[in-house]
Amino acid sequence: MNIFKNSAALQKWVLSKKRQGSKIALVPTMGYLHDGHLSLIKKAKTLKADEIIVSIFVNPTQFCPGEDFEKYPRDEKADLAKCRQAGATAVYIPSAKDVYEKDHSVYVDETRLSVGLCGARRPGHFRGVCTVVTKLFNISQADVAVFGRKDYQQAAIIKRMVRDMNFPVKIVVAPIVREKSGLAMSSRNTYLSEIEKENALEISRSLRLLKSKAIKFSHLTSRLKASGLKVDYIEAVNADTLEKVANPKKGDVVLIAAYSGKTRLIDNITL
Ligand code: AMP
Numbered sequence: 001m002n003i004f005k006n007s008a009a010l011q012k013w014v015l016s017k018k019r020q021g022s023k024i025a026l027v028p029t030m031g032y033l034h035d036g037h038l039s040l041i042k043k044a045k046t047l048k049a050d051e052i053i054v055s056i057f058v059n060p061t062q063f064c065p066g067e068d069f070e071k072y073p074r075d076e077k078a079d080l081a082k083c084r085q086a087g088a089t090a091v092y093i094p095s096a097k098d099v100y101e102k103d104h105s106v107y108v109d110e111t112r113l114s115v116g117l118c119g120a121r122r123p124g125h126f127r128g129v130c131t132v133v134t135k136l137f138n139i140s141q142a143d144v145a146v147f148g149r150k151d152y153q154q155a156a157i158i159k160r161m162v163r164d165m166n167f168p169v170k171i172v173v174a175p176i177v178r179e180k181s182g183l184a185m186s187s188r189n190t191y192l193s194e195i196e197k198e199n200a201l202e203i204s205r206s207l208r209l210l211k212s213k214a215i216k217f218s219h220l221t222s223r224l225k226a227s228g229l230k231v232d233y234i235e236a237v238n239a240d241t242l243e244k245v246a247n248p249k250k251g252d253v254v255l256i257a258a259y260s261g262k263t264r265l266i267d268n269i270t271l
Helices: 007-019 035-046 076-086 117-121 125-140 149-164 187-191 194-211 217-226
Strands: 002-004 024-029 051-056 090-092 144-148 170-174 230-237 253-260 263-270
Touching: 002 007, 007 024, 007 051, 007 090, 007 125, 024 035, 024 125, 035 051, 035 076, 035 144, 035 170, 051 076, 051 125, 076 090, 090 125, 117 125, 117 149, 117 230, 117 253, 125 144, 125 149, 144 149, 149 170, 149 253, 149 263, 187 194, 187 263, 194 217, 194 253, 194 263, 217 230, 217 253
Parallel strands: 002 090, 024 051, 024 144, 051 090, 144 170
Antiparallel strands: 230 253, 253 263
């Protein structure tokens, strides 16, 4: 497995691979890898890519002031071992200095799908995401990139960006990987105390009950509150346009963002 800390070196390597006809897959992550991330690498393997590049970069431009950029968990050694084990052929693990010039001044803004949901609560977040993903597509020259459905809005925005900016990249979205308890895996779960983790289970439990029609959409807020969670948003949207729907029906997506303690968690389900 090749390890690149430098974008120019990775791009040079990848261009020579492409001249030999290799198909390149990219799996962008912020590291502190768990089985959700590893499922994306495994998905990339099924896409018949010759090279699977995992990027590990805690991207400063997608964090808002006061968020957890400084304390975001990092474990380079364990991440590299997991990538190797899962079948990555290269890892790009740059420093912020390698990714952003001191006077970096070009950003990519999606202006429709990123208005609501997390975009409304985390101003500038998706601008940071679109900008870094654009850079990663250019550095990696990926033919295909795999994203997780856990970040539903992010995946929708990336697909839109690729469509509207004509990136020659196919976007594949992989299902949410959960703990046995139902909790959606996340690097941020490491922040949770036992009791906060227990409380957080209500998010996936409620979504499951909603899908099976055991509870109504209007019950979600009170259930989450009763479990000690602070609701950031609970919304039902059209699966493609992300436009809010008042009466969710089959095929719509219900998304939740809620705090357990100080940790902000997200999850979603298609009805
Ligand atoms: P992150 O490192 O949190 O930025 O996530 C990197 C990629 O992994 C994104 O495409 C996420 O949607 C995806 N991902 C994170 N958690 C999960 C999960 N539990 N199941 C599936 N994909 C995930």
